[in-house]
Amino acid sequence: MPAEPAAGHDPEKWKPVFASLTFGSQEIMAKRENRYDFRPVTEADLPMIAAWLAEPHVAEWWDDPETEIAQIREHIDSISVEPLIIELDGEPIGYMQSYDPHLEDGHPYSDQPFGTLGIDLSIGRPELVGRGHGSAIVRQFVEQLFEEGAPRVIIDPDPSNGRAIRAYQKAGFRAIDRRQSEYGDALLMAIDAEEGDAQEGNIE
DSSP states (O other): OOOOOOTTSOGGGGGGGOOEEEETTEEEEOOTTOOEEEEEOOGGGHHHHHHHHTSHHHHTTSOOHHHHHHHHHHHTTOSSEEEEEEEETTEEEEEEEEEOGGGSTTOTTTTSOTTOEEEEEEEOOGGGTTTTHHHHHHHHHHHHHHHTTOSEEEEOOOTTOHHHHHHHHHTTOEEEEEEEETTEEEEEEEEESSTTOOOOOOOO
16 A cells, blocks of 8 residues: 655645545545455345445446346355455445456456456445545455455456546556456456566557
8 A cells, every 4th residue: 555655745746646525424535554354245224235236336337226226136155256345444345246257157368367366345424425435445445355365456447437447547557458248338447466578469
């Protein structure tokens, strides 16, 4: 994770790093040093996730809540998909899932290097969107996956979802291909654990 500024540095240069936001009655600063927690989804979380899925900023890119909740419920006991709640300061703020494309027959990303893991996420609380949390969450989670031995992490936003693509680029992902996922056209993006890995192309 990025280090905090050294003592004596001009604080003005760090102003763009954080933004003030209200989270309930508590004032939170979306700083780079924020640490997020990722816990397994339980049945009790499903109504909260359904409410997030109904938010306009989420509904634009995800399937209808009923369909998504049915899939997430199945994933709770799955070996190929791990559904997670993203927490900030102990408060749930979004949904994430990681998956192994090699554990699903016919998965469109099974051609990726063995051990590759894919992720999907959405910040559920609308007041936290556009505050820098997306790229920070992805950076932290990807770092954890690399520490656990994943050689590559992939993510596949809709090509028209510019906000998500920019967030993933800030987190270090690069576009490597255009694919067809179960949800339609997708921009396949990847980040490798080892620096200097061969580049697999760049989609503008």
